Amino acid sequence: xxxxxxxxxxxxxxxxxxxxxxxxxxxxxxxxxxxxxxxxxxxxxxxxxxxxxxxxxxxxxxxxxxxxxxxxxxxxxxxxxxxxxxxxxxxxxxxxxxxxxxxxxxxxxxxxxxxxxxxxxxxxxxxxxxxxxxxxxxxxxxxxxxxxxxxxxxxxxxxxxxxxxxxxxxxxxxxxxxxxxxxxxxxxxxxxxxxxxxxxxxxxxxxxxxxxxxxxxxxxxxxxxxxxxxxxxxxxxxxxxxxxxxxxxxxxxxxxxxxxxxxxxxxxxxxxxxxxxxxxxxxxxxxxxxxxxxxxxxxxxxxxxxxxxxxxxxxxxxxxxxxxxxxxxxxxxxxxxxxxxxxxxxxxxxxxxxxxxxxxxxxxxxxxxxxxxxxxxxxxxxxxxxxxxxxxxxxxxxxxxxxxxxxxxxxxxxxxxxxxxxxxxxxxxxxxxxxxxxxxxxxxxxxxxxxxxxxxxxxxxxxxxxxxxxxxxxxxxxxxxxxxxxxxxxxxxxxxxxxxxxxxxxxxxxxxxxxxxxxxxxxxxxxxxxxxxxxxxxxxxxxxxxxxxxxxxxxxxxxxxxxxxxxxxxxxxxxxxxxxxxxxxxxxxxxxxxxxxxxxxxxxxxxxxxxxxxxxxxxxxxxxxxxxxxxxxxxxxxxxxxxxxxxxxxxxxxxxxxxxxxxxxxxxxxxxxxxxxxxxxxxxxx
Numbered sequence: 001x002x003x004x005x006x007x008x009x010x011x012x013x014x015x016x017x018x019x020x021x022x023x024x025x026x027x028x029x030x031x032x033x034x035x036x037x038x039x040x041x042x043x044x045x046x047x048x049x050x051x052x053x054x055x056x057x058x059x060x061x062x063x064x065x066x067x068x069x070x071x072x073x074x075x076x077x078x079x080x081x082x083x084x085x086x087x088x089x090x091x092x093x094x095x096x097x098x099x100x101x102x103x104x105x106x107x108x109x110x111x112x113x114x115x116x117x118x119x120x121x122x123x124x125x126x127x128x129x130x131x132x133x134x135x136x137x138x139x140x141x142x143x144x145x146x147x148x149x150x151x152x153x154x155x156x157x158x159x160x161x162x163x164x165x166x167x168x169x170x171x172x173x174x175x176x177x178x179x180x181x182x183x184x185x186x187x188x189x190x191x192x193x194x195x196x197x198x199x200x201x202x203x204x205x206x207x208x209x210x211x212x213x214x215x216x217x218x219x220x221x222x223x224x225x226x227x228x229x230x231x232x233x234x235x236x237x238x239x240x241x242x243x244x245x246x247x248x249x250x251x252x253x254x255x256x257x258x259x260x261x262x263x264x265x266x267x268x269x270x271x272x273x274x275x276x277x278x279x280x281x282x283x284x285x286x287x288x289x290x291x292x293x294x295x296x297x298x299x300x301x302x303x304x305x306x307x308x309x310x311x312x313x314x315x316x317x318x319x320x321x322x323x324x325x326x327x328x329x330x331x332x333x334x335x336x337x338x339x340x341x342x343x344x345x346x347x348x349x350x351x352x353x354x355x356x357x358x359x360x361x362x363x364x365x366x367x368x369x370x371x372x373x374x375x376x377x378x379x380x381x382x383x384x385x386x387x388x389x390x391x392x393x394x395x396x397x398x399x400x401x402x403x404x405x406x407x408x409x410x411x412x413x414x415x416x417x418x419x420x421x422x423x424x425x426x427x428x429x430x431x432x433x434x435x436x437x438x439x440x441x442x443x444x445x446x447x448x449x450x451x452x453x454x455x456x457x458x459x460x461x462x463x464x465x466x467x468x469x470x471x472x473x474x475x476x477x478x479x480x481x482x483x484x485x486x487x488x489x490x491x492x493x494x495x496x497x498x499x500x501x502x503x504x505x506x507x508x509x510x511x512x513x514x515x516x517x518x519x520x521x522x523x524x525x526x527x528x529x530x531x532x533x534x535x536x537x538x539x540x541x542x543x544x545x546x547x548x549x550x551x552x553x554x555x556x557x558x559x560x561x562x563x564x565x566x567x568x569x570x571x572x573x574x575x576x577x578x579x580x581x582x583x584x585x586x587x588x589x590x591x592x593x594x595x596x597x598x599x600x601x602x603x604x605x606x607x608x609x610x611x612x613x614x615x616x617x618x619x620x621x622x623x624x625x626x627x628x629x630x631x632x633x634x635x636x637x638x639x640x641x642x643x644x645x646x647x648x649x650x651x652x653x654x655x656x657x658x659x660x661x662x663x664x665x666x667x668x669x670x671x672x673x674x675x676x677x678x679x680x681x682x683x684x685x686x
Contacts, residue, residue: 047381555609
């Protein structure tokens, strides 16, 4: 019934010594917080230079700080941090001729666009706007800069938006009035500011000195979309911008259709829908190098369980076709190859995020990476470079060959990671709900010794259309638990991403039964295979949907667990639908509107099972969490207290759905570890 991948030989031998005989020390939450994070790789057009960002941790000031690095393929030297990173710098982008490297920096107060060259010795200011620049793109001819900024809809100038923001901050009256949704998005109450696009002409000196042209004036929607929109949400040619946005007037968090719009860079016309009659949802536009074709992602609706088709539109004829029909995986990021023959795409695939190449003419998909997860990539010249991480290490830069070969380009964090021997992760499969194959991962603790049993952290991922796979996380990282001395089990239950559309869709209106069956069978499968897992000493932990599942199993499957950790979990499904920033998500996942589908909302409502609660529960929530509002966590804690269940509330007034500040993150892990050791009666490792 159960199929398991072969475990690494290191496991059988015991993982206690590093190379050279030195004893490894446990990997801790603070070690995780202090690692440098590689991201945003950008090849120069000829492929010679690779620019990328490195996010370091400023522990004292409890924040991350970005720097820009460059690697020259013609130089034997290691990658070097550019001098312009003496002040925080992010988002490097090359000009089409490769002579200029643009970047974002708040070195003079507000975040603006700056430029340098491949040497990176001097920073020259490009924009000097009275508001922050959130993201940007440069036209292929280098003559126009398109920037995204948050402005007030009733302001005709950026100066007006700044003045209005300052007036609001100084006003002793703090009341806010809403006549329509949304009231808030993610962690931010909406005050009338909107994300909008502007065009700025660059003069002979490369400066944007003229008044910005508002490209979306009178357009009742935002681009890039909040809260995580960036320059992947719009594409720029020499004449126009193509962007993704909700239909004008459609309320954010309720509407489920995004359209592609075009607007001339000179502001001579209002944005128009690229395909006004299309009822699907389209996002992530990207132009081919010659500007004649547009690739984008198209879903029937803006739902995470639906597979987005990778579409190609001929901008001369308006004809469109799907580039990879029948390939049942969901693309996240897409980019053209320089010659326009291939579209590169990252897609979750059976517990990994892989990079694929799609032959546009043949409509054929080829996998370019195998293990680990690709978090970013870039293509130029004849080169393809990706950032890839795994369960055993943070992201590194790799050059990807056409035959799937990989060459490591840099060794960031190498000195830090030398101190640890992280255990290998073993992927396994078993028959879950409906007798379908389900995947999971098992990790032994650091310092594993054969013949010994270890307490277990059973981690449940969020989403629910997420995945706990072969990837490195700076929030829920299994290796921190292995460093605490716990083994780890993770299951990609029905609803997870990376196993096809039907698998992802199977959880809709089934939050509490099908995934639960997978978790139960996966737990049994792991225990049956791995004798070192101590099933009598285990805690279940989950965040977001995983937190919901913790609250649910507290009432319906509490026998195996000595303790529970519920981070930002849904406690009451009806009020969740009426208080979250995305009510349409709850409505879709539960079959409709609360008042129309009351029975569906009640069927898997954790509140209805509180009478069975008995396992000690740690509840964690952020005060700025408007995705799963803090009232859900407060309800779980209050219910446990009133039921007489041992419980504790860990509350972060300044964090959102995620705990992001470095010192807060370390404290999160400390509290979780203390809670687990208390109820597992497990002393700290020596």
